[in-house]
Structure formats: C-alpha cells, structure tokens
Amino acid sequence: MVVSERRLAIPNNPIAGILLAIPGYFAGVWLGTLFGLTDDQNTGVILGYLLATVAFLAGVGFLNYPLERLFGWQVIPITDPAENRGIGRFFRLSLDHKVIGIQYMVTILLMLLFGGIGAMLIRTSLRPFGNYLVPLMIGARRMAFPRLEALSFWVVPPAAIILAAATFWGGFPTGWTGYPPLSEQAGQGMNSYIVGFALIAVALVTSGVNMLATIIGLRAPGMTWTRLPMFVWGIFTTSILGLLAAPVLAAALIMLAMDRTVNTTFFVASNGGSNYLWENLFWFFGHPEVYIFILPAFGIIMEIVPHFARKPLWGYRTGVVGLFGVALLSWFVWQHHLFVSGIAPVLRPFYMLSTELISIPTGIIFLVTLGTLWRARVWFTVPMLFCLGFLFNFLIGGISGVYLSDVPTDVTLHGSYFSMAHFHYTIMGGEIFALMAAAYYWLPKMTGKMLSPMLGRIHFWWMFIAFNSTFFPLFIVGLLNMPRRVSSYNPALVGLNRWVTISAYFLFGSMVLFAANLIYSWFFVARPALANPWHARSLEWQVPTPVPARNFDRVPVIVAGPYDYGLPNARPVADLGGIVGVTGGG
Amino acid sequence: MVRLLIIWVILSAFGIVAALQLNYPPYDQSIQGQDQASTLKLLTVLATPVFIGVVMMILYAAIYFRRTVPELVDGPPMLGNTPVQIAWVAISAILVLFLAVVGIATLSSENVAQAVGQPGRAIGQSGGQTGSGTAGGSGSELHVQVIAQQWYFTYRYGDYGGVETTHLYLPLDRPVELHVTSLDIIHSFWAYELGVKADANPGVDNIFHVTPQKTGSFQVRCAELCGLWHGHMADSSGQVVSQSDFDTWIAGQQADFNTIGKVVPSYAPYYFPEPKLKAG
Incomplete structure (x- = not known):
C-alpha cells in the first residue's frame, strides 16, 4: 500500500478546539432556526451544543487519526509519552493514561471550585484515580483503547461548559431528575441538561468498556483474578454498571429532546404519552448510577485498609462477592423511587424486598473491612482516618436507606429532607470521604509530593465534624415535614435550618483547607515522595516516583497477592525484571 | 470479647429504651399515619443495636489495635473465617427478611393495603x-x-x-x-x-x-x-x-x-385543560 506523503493540517490543542467550537455553535443555532418546527429556539440550542462539541473534539485532534487512515495519508502519531515530559502534555490530546488521569483530576478540582456544576459532575470524581492507577495496578503499560480513554475525558470539559451555560438561560428548574412535563415546560436551560448529561453518558459508556477490556485483557502474567487489587475490582464492577446503565439515560434524553424540538409526545399525557416512561427510564439508569458512585469507594476502602492495618484482607473472595452482589441487585431496585408515584401496588413488596436485600452485600463490605482491622497493628495515617470516617458515615447512610425502602415509612419520608440527608451520607459521607482517603494515599505517587499529614489530620476532623453537623439534623428536619427543594417552610424549623446553614459553611471551610494543603504541600514545603512512602505491597508502589512514561521497563510477572502482610514466606508482589523499585513491605 | 459483648448489650438496651420513648411522626391523626409511626419505631428499635455494635467495633479497632511501636510491624495473617462470615451474612439476612415480612404485612393490612396510589386508568377509559x-x-x-x-x-x-x-x-x-x-x-x-x-x-x-x-x-x-x-x-x-x-x-x-358550577368542567377522573401541549 502506498502511503501518501500528504499530511493533515488540523492542529490538535484545546485552543483550536474552542476556536472551532464557537462557529460550530452558531452553525447549529442557524440550522435550528432554519428547520426548527417551533419558535422556541430549542432545536437551535441543542444542535448548537452538539456541533460545538463535535467541533471542539475535532480541534483537539480526535478526527486526525481516522481521517488520516481514511484518505491514506501519513499517520502522525500522537507524541509518544516517553518523548514528552513537558508541562504542555497536560494541555493536549494525550494517550498516556497517567496524563489523562492528571487532566481528569485538575478538571474535577476546577469544577468543585466552581461549585454548582461540581455537584452534577461529582459522578466522575473517582475517575482520575481509575485512569491513573488501574494500568499500574494490573501491570499494564496503557489502557486497552487509549484513544477511547482520551475521548472519555475530553467530552467532560464541553459537558461542564454546557451545563454551566444553563445559568445564562435561566437554569433548569427540574433538578437532576429532569421529570417531564416540567422539563418540557422549562426554558432553554433544559437543553443544557439534555446535551450535558448525554455527553456524560457517552463518557460513562466509553470509559466503562475501556476499563473492562483493560482489566480483562491487559493484566500482567500472574495477575490472576484472586490477586487483583480490590480497587480494581471496584472499578470493574462500576464499569459494568456504567456501560449498561448510561445508554438508558441517553435514550430517555433523546426522547426528551424530541419532545422539546420535533413535537413528539413521549411524555405528554394529553397526547397519549406518559410521564411514567421517563420516571422508569430515568431511575432504571439512576439507581445503578448511585452505585456507580459507591462501588469504587468500597474498592478504595478495602484497598487502603489492609495496607495500613498491615494484615491480609480478611475474606478477599467474600469482599469481591459483596461488590458483585451490590452491582447485581442495583438493577432490581429502581422503583423504590416511585413508591408514591402511583405505580401498581403489587410491585411495591418486590422493590421493598430487593432494596432491603442490598444491605446484605453492603454488610459484607463492612465485615471484610472490620475483620481486616481486627487484631491489626493499625498505622494511623490520614488515609486511614478517612477510611474510618467513611465506615461511620456510610453506616448511617445505609441504615437510613432501610427506612426509605420500607413502603409505609417511605410515604412520609419520600421526597423529604430525610431522603436528602440519606443520600448525602452515602455520597458525600461515603464517596467523598473515600475520595479524600484516595487523594492522601495516591497523590504522592501521582504528583511526587507528600501532602502535609498535620494539615491532613486537621482537615479530616474538621470535615468529619462539619459534615455530620450539617447533615445529621436534616434527618430530623425531614421527619418534621420539610420537603426538599422549597424556599419556604415550617417556621418551627428555622432554628435547625440555620444550624445546618452555618455548618455547611464550616464544611466548605474544610474543603478550602484541603485546597490549602494541596497548595502548601506542592508549592511551598515540597516534601518529595519516596517510591513507596506507605511501605505497601501492591504493584503501583513498586514502580519509581515519578512513574516512568512506560510504567514498567518490561512486563512484570506477578508472583504474590497484594495484601500478603505477615504471611510467613510471603514473596514480593512481582518480579519487575531488575528495574530500580523498592521491595514490598512484607 | 465477652466484655465487649456485655457493653454492647447494655448500650443497646439503653438505646432501645430511648428509641421507644420517642414520639414518631406522622403521629396519630389517621390510622395510616399511626401505622407509619409504629413502623418507624420498629425500624429505629432494630437499627439501634446494629448501629451501636458497628460503631463499637470501629472505635475498638481504632483504640486497641493501634500500632504502639514506632517501627512498622505486620499484624497476624488472618485470611478470613468462614463461620464468622456465614454468621454475619445469616444475621443480616434474617434482619432484612424480618423487616421485609413486617413491611409487607403492614402494607397488606386492610388499612394501608390501598394506601399508596393505584395506577391510573388508561386514557379514554371511564373514571370508575x-x-x-x-x-x-x-x-x-x-x-x-x-x-x-x-x-x-x-x-x-x-x-x-x-x-x-x-x-x-x-x-x-x-x-x-x-x-x-x-x-x-x-x-x-x-x-x-x-x-x-x-x-x-x-x-x-x-x-x-x-x-x-x-x-x-x-x-x-x-x-x-x-x-x-x-x-x-x-x-x-x-x-x-x-x-x-x-x-x-x-x-x-x-x-x-x-x-x-356552570363554568367548571363536569366531574371526571382527570382533566386536560388547554393548552394541551405546554402549560408554560
């Protein structure tokens, strides 16, 4: 085959992406105005967002490779990570999973900084660790599909911008559930919801399939399923959920977009549609979605605790069964969001039972963690503190979930502050505490700088107390008749609500302290991280810090499990073929 | 271990007594509300020993299994204990199934049986x-x-x-x-x-x-x-x-x-006012 000498001249950086996205948006609006059926601009705005996103991705460089192959031009490889160690690699399309992990991390931190949309995109907050760590932990040099991995990151900035743009259109009045007909009544801000969430669905599917292929296909020799670190198991199960649940959301969003633009009536009761269709599709996605949050968090807790307890994971196989149990049951519970919506009464006992059953695999996660702590020699580091905080918070979150799963009590508690307190205990008290544990544990490997443990301890106690002070009163407020999402409420509850507001500011203060710790530890008192500061056995700590561009000089051979602490004759976890690492902690 | 168990029993007893003293919403203005309040009370009574037990285990581990020597030492290599795991799963399963049975019984008792909504009739059918x-x-x-x-x-x-x-x-x-x-x-x-x-x-x-x-x-x-x-x-x-x-x-x-009454639409199971498509 003759390879043409012609080269494609599309640049590949985000500035070109933005320069292309702006005309893309206006082209979409123009098309929508030409062909739109209604005069409310919805068609134009949705087309504008979509074309802007495609143009942005083209500008970043996603079209270069397929076009080069299509026309037989010379393929220009994206710079090999080994050659490119400059700071600029973080601002370009990169196929190195470690660069993508850092890109993700910074994007998430920026979103958290800008507040509101951070809450929407929190679902992606454990992704950076997955991208960065999974190949390292399984002994691979890259993800199975690096281009797909880059895509699953690069759709997130447009999604964030599009969601933020809703502010200028008056926001979307429905909250994240987007129930029609309210979402059909809503103004142009709703279009941001549709396109932004659809892009996130794309990211969930692409990263899900990529993670599964990587974990199944690229494990190093000797990395058997029973030697797989628990964090990888957490990512594995969450990827199954993401891959299968996100298309349902995408389908529902397409129906909603069609209702709003081309006058279909999927959700319009007076013309034969039904809002129950949306409620079922949304929660069929939405309930696995909340386990997409929490499964990596379970993985993080079961991963970190053995390393600081200096004991093998107590019941490895049981823990894996627990993760899969949660993942499986999460498909059979979605109608507990609809107990009072008017669904068929005969369905309610089933969904009550299936929801309560989830507490069994969740209890297994607690058992495995507490069993690992039992008679241990606990090294009380900051990640360990956050793990214990997670256990306490998630215990309250889990128990309050049983209250909501019981139909008679759910009649009073549904849609009240009680349910809001419940899911904040699981998502913020659970997932975010696990995120903090992961940050203090793995950031030294990712950035090469230790975080200050003194500030970390203050951060933990401040956040733990402020979190509980903010959200525990909400259980009481909910029981005392306050519904969610209201601006006026029972005057008797003013005192408690003020307490919560003040606590929420303190909670925000703890986040500021975390940011201060990052800045202090990275730029002012930079303590370089050793290759293995925690003396952990697992594979990611056996490579030097900073991690070499190719991860491993040659493919490592895994010869032992990651948690074999204290076992007589325990071998180091892997034969790394003579590169300079550190020996395992055993 | 026995000492822990005794403390747990005592604390749980206090917790349960306290939980029984509380007045649970939505109180007793209707029969259905009373059923909900008693279910809430039952859940709280059952949750109290579970909560106290797990918190005690977390605190016990944090206090007594703390490393006391400056250098890093490994704990005993316990890989798991099948009877304990089976017991844990069995206890949680019994609790969960008990709750489900009680919940379904409350649900199917005459008062609450139809308490939560029934599905709407298909459009076009008469109101019943x-x-x-x-x-x-x-x-x-x-x-x-x-x-x-x-x-x-x-x-x-x-x-x-x-x-x-x-x-x-x-x-x-x-x-x-x-x-x-x-x-x-x-x-x-x-x-x-x-x-x-x-x-x-x-x-x-x-x-x-x-x-x-x-x-x-x-x-x-x-x-x-x-x-x-x-x-x-x-x-x-x-x-x-x-x-x-x-x-x-x-x-x-x-x-x-x-x-x-002459200008109000006649009584029907539901109504579709104009404009049909969008109310806003």
Whole structure:
C-alpha cells in the first residue's frame, strides 16, 4: 500500500478546539432556526451544543487519526509519552493514561471550585484515580483503547461548559431528575441538561468498556483474578454498571429532546404519552448510577485498609462477592423511587424486598473491612482516618436507606429532607470521604509530593465534624415535614435550618483547607515522595516516583497477592525484571 | 470479647429504651399515619443495636489495635473465617427478611393495603368508582378528588355533586378515598399529619386511602418539585372535623358552588385543560 506523503493540517490543542467550537455553535443555532418546527429556539440550542462539541473534539485532534487512515495519508502519531515530559502534555490530546488521569483530576478540582456544576459532575470524581492507577495496578503499560480513554475525558470539559451555560438561560428548574412535563415546560436551560448529561453518558459508556477490556485483557502474567487489587475490582464492577446503565439515560434524553424540538409526545399525557416512561427510564439508569458512585469507594476502602492495618484482607473472595452482589441487585431496585408515584401496588413488596436485600452485600463490605482491622497493628495515617470516617458515615447512610425502602415509612419520608440527608451520607459521607482517603494515599505517587499529614489530620476532623453537623439534623428536619427543594417552610424549623446553614459553611471551610494543603504541600514545603512512602505491597508502589512514561521497563510477572502482610514466606508482589523499585513491605 | 459483648448489650438496651420513648411522626391523626409511626419505631428499635455494635467495633479497632511501636510491624495473617462470615451474612439476612415480612404485612393490612396510589386508568377509559355523585352516609367511604396545578390544590367532592373547594375538610372516623390528579405537571399531594403522600400525575387517577381518627388541622403541601413557586404550594388549612360539622360545611360549599358550577368542567377522573401541549 502506498502511503501518501500528504499530511493533515488540523492542529490538535484545546485552543483550536474552542476556536472551532464557537462557529460550530452558531452553525447549529442557524440550522435550528432554519428547520426548527417551533419558535422556541430549542432545536437551535441543542444542535448548537452538539456541533460545538463535535467541533471542539475535532480541534483537539480526535478526527486526525481516522481521517488520516481514511484518505491514506501519513499517520502522525500522537507524541509518544516517553518523548514528552513537558508541562504542555497536560494541555493536549494525550494517550498516556497517567496524563489523562492528571487532566481528569485538575478538571474535577476546577469544577468543585466552581461549585454548582461540581455537584452534577461529582459522578466522575473517582475517575482520575481509575485512569491513573488501574494500568499500574494490573501491570499494564496503557489502557486497552487509549484513544477511547482520551475521548472519555475530553467530552467532560464541553459537558461542564454546557451545563454551566444553563445559568445564562435561566437554569433548569427540574433538578437532576429532569421529570417531564416540567422539563418540557422549562426554558432553554433544559437543553443544557439534555446535551450535558448525554455527553456524560457517552463518557460513562466509553470509559466503562475501556476499563473492562483493560482489566480483562491487559493484566500482567500472574495477575490472576484472586490477586487483583480490590480497587480494581471496584472499578470493574462500576464499569459494568456504567456501560449498561448510561445508554438508558441517553435514550430517555433523546426522547426528551424530541419532545422539546420535533413535537413528539413521549411524555405528554394529553397526547397519549406518559410521564411514567421517563420516571422508569430515568431511575432504571439512576439507581445503578448511585452505585456507580459507591462501588469504587468500597474498592478504595478495602484497598487502603489492609495496607495500613498491615494484615491480609480478611475474606478477599467474600469482599469481591459483596461488590458483585451490590452491582447485581442495583438493577432490581429502581422503583423504590416511585413508591408514591402511583405505580401498581403489587410491585411495591418486590422493590421493598430487593432494596432491603442490598444491605446484605453492603454488610459484607463492612465485615471484610472490620475483620481486616481486627487484631491489626493499625498505622494511623490520614488515609486511614478517612477510611474510618467513611465506615461511620456510610453506616448511617445505609441504615437510613432501610427506612426509605420500607413502603409505609417511605410515604412520609419520600421526597423529604430525610431522603436528602440519606443520600448525602452515602455520597458525600461515603464517596467523598473515600475520595479524600484516595487523594492522601495516591497523590504522592501521582504528583511526587507528600501532602502535609498535620494539615491532613486537621482537615479530616474538621470535615468529619462539619459534615455530620450539617447533615445529621436534616434527618430530623425531614421527619418534621420539610420537603426538599422549597424556599419556604415550617417556621418551627428555622432554628435547625440555620444550624445546618452555618455548618455547611464550616464544611466548605474544610474543603478550602484541603485546597490549602494541596497548595502548601506542592508549592511551598515540597516534601518529595519516596517510591513507596506507605511501605505497601501492591504493584503501583513498586514502580519509581515519578512513574516512568512506560510504567514498567518490561512486563512484570506477578508472583504474590497484594495484601500478603505477615504471611510467613510471603514473596514480593512481582518480579519487575531488575528495574530500580523498592521491595514490598512484607 | 465477652466484655465487649456485655457493653454492647447494655448500650443497646439503653438505646432501645430511648428509641421507644420517642414520639414518631406522622403521629396519630389517621390510622395510616399511626401505622407509619409504629413502623418507624420498629425500624429505629432494630437499627439501634446494629448501629451501636458497628460503631463499637470501629472505635475498638481504632483504640486497641493501634500500632504502639514506632517501627512498622505486620499484624497476624488472618485470611478470613468462614463461620464468622456465614454468621454475619445469616444475621443480616434474617434482619432484612424480618423487616421485609413486617413491611409487607403492614402494607397488606386492610388499612394501608390501598394506601399508596393505584395506577391510573388508561386514557379514554371511564373514571370508575368516584363519579357517582350521590351523597354517602357517614359509614361509607368518602370520595375526594385532589386536583393539583401550578401552584395550588383544589378538591372536588364526588359524593356531593362534584362541588369544588379550595380547602380540604374531612369527617372524623370515616374512610376517605383520595383521587389525586394533576392539570399540568407532576405534583405530589402531601398531608403530613395524615400520613398521606401521593403523586399527582397529569392524566392519571392516583388513589390513596386514609381514615382520620382525630379532629384538628393538618398541613397540605406539594412534595414534588413543580417549578418556580413550588415552595409556596403549601397551607395548613386542612381540617378533620366531626361528621355534623362536615355536613354543615359541605352544605355551605355546595350553595357557593351553585353559582360557579356552570363554568367548571363536569366531574371526571382527570382533566386536560388547554393548552394541551405546554402549560408554560
């Protein structure tokens, strides 16, 4: 085959992406105005967002490779990570999973900084660790599909911008559930919801399939399923959920977009549609979605605790069964969001039972963690503190979930502050505490700088107390008749609500302290991280810090499990073929 | 270990006694509300020892399994204990199944059986049991239609000629069948003290049963985000009154309604006002 000498001249950086996205948006609006059926601009705005996103991705460089192959031009490889160690690699399309992990991390931190949309995109907050760590932990040099991995990151900035743009259109009045007909009544801000969430669905599917292929296909020799670190198991199960649940959301969003633009009536009761269709599709996605949050968090807790307890994971196989149990049951519970919506009464006992059953695999996660702590020699580091905080918070979150799963009590508690307190205990008290544990544990490997443990301890106690002070009163407020999402409420509850507001500011203060710790530890008192500061056995700590561009000089051979602490004759976890690492902690 | 167990039993006993002392919402203004309150109490009583036990284990590990020497030492290599794991799973399974059985029993007891909504009839079918228009005696079930719209509720009494009112009055000790529907988007009819919550869906007749057993006022508010003034879609003007007071009140309402009844659509299971597609 003759390879043409012609080269494609599309640049590949985000500035070109933005320069292309702006005309893309206006082209979409123009098309929508030409062909739109209604005069409310919805068609134009949705087309504008979509074309802007495609143009942005083209500008970043996603079209270069397929076009080069299509026309037989010379393929220009994206710079090999080994050659490119400059700071600029973080601002370009990169196929190195470690660069993508850092890109993700910074994007998430920026979103958290800008507040509101951070809450929407929190679902992606454990992704950076997955991208960065999974190949390292399984002994691979890259993800199975690096281009797909880059895509699953690069759709997130447009999604964030599009969601933020809703502010200028008056926001979307429905909250994240987007129930029609309210979402059909809503103004142009709703279009941001549709396109932004659809892009996130794309990211969930692409990263899900990529993670599964990587974990199944690229494990190093000797990395058997029973030697797989628990964090990888957490990512594995969450990827199954993401891959299968996100298309349902995408389908529902397409129906909603069609209702709003081309006058279909999927959700319009007076013309034969039904809002129950949306409620079922949304929660069929939405309930696995909340386990997409929490499964990596379970993985993080079961991963970190053995390393600081200096004991093998107590019941490895049981823990894996627990993760899969949660993942499986999460498909059979979605109608507990609809107990009072008017669904068929005969369905309610089933969904009550299936929801309560989830507490069994969740209890297994607690058992495995507490069993690992039992008679241990606990090294009380900051990640360990956050793990214990997670256990306490998630215990309250889990128990309050049983209250909501019981139909008679759910009649009073549904849609009240009680349910809001419940899911904040699981998502913020659970997932975010696990995120903090992961940050203090793995950031030294990712950035090469230790975080200050003194500030970390203050951060933990401040956040733990402020979190509980903010959200525990909400259980009481909910029981005392306050519904969610209201601006006026029972005057008797003013005192408690003020307490919560003040606590929420303190909670925000703890986040500021975390940011201060990052800045202090990275730029002012930079303590370089050793290759293995925690003396952990697992594979990611056996490579030097900073991690070499190719991860491993040659493919490592895994010869032992990651948690074999204290076992007589325990071998180091892997034969790394003579590169300079550190020996395992055993 | 035995010492731990004793402490756990003592703390749990105190916790359970405390949990039994509390007064649980939604209290006792209706039979259904009372059932919900007792379920809430049962859940709290069961949750107390679980919560105390797990917190004790976390604290015990944090205090007594702390490393005491400066250098890193490994703990005993315990890989798991099958009987303990089986016992843990069995105990949690028994608790969960017990809760499910109790929940289903409460659900299927006569009072709550139809308490939460029934699915709406398909569009085009007739409205069924409510459209009789005949006044029921004090023993029979009262049919009240709850109509939600942005941003208030109105009520139609099917047994009293479809009279429409802006306040909800219910007679004491008489079973009430609420038919909840919406004119525009999804709302949720929440009468807190009565233990009633039912979504109001356009084109759907969502049925909820309640039997008030104490006179007094109750609050009514919307519990499903419904747009700009959702927070103000609330009042505390609901009243449970004696049957004779109710008869007096409804007669007054019927007299008022005679003058405007001609312009109000005739009584139906649900309504589709114009404009059909978009209310906003």
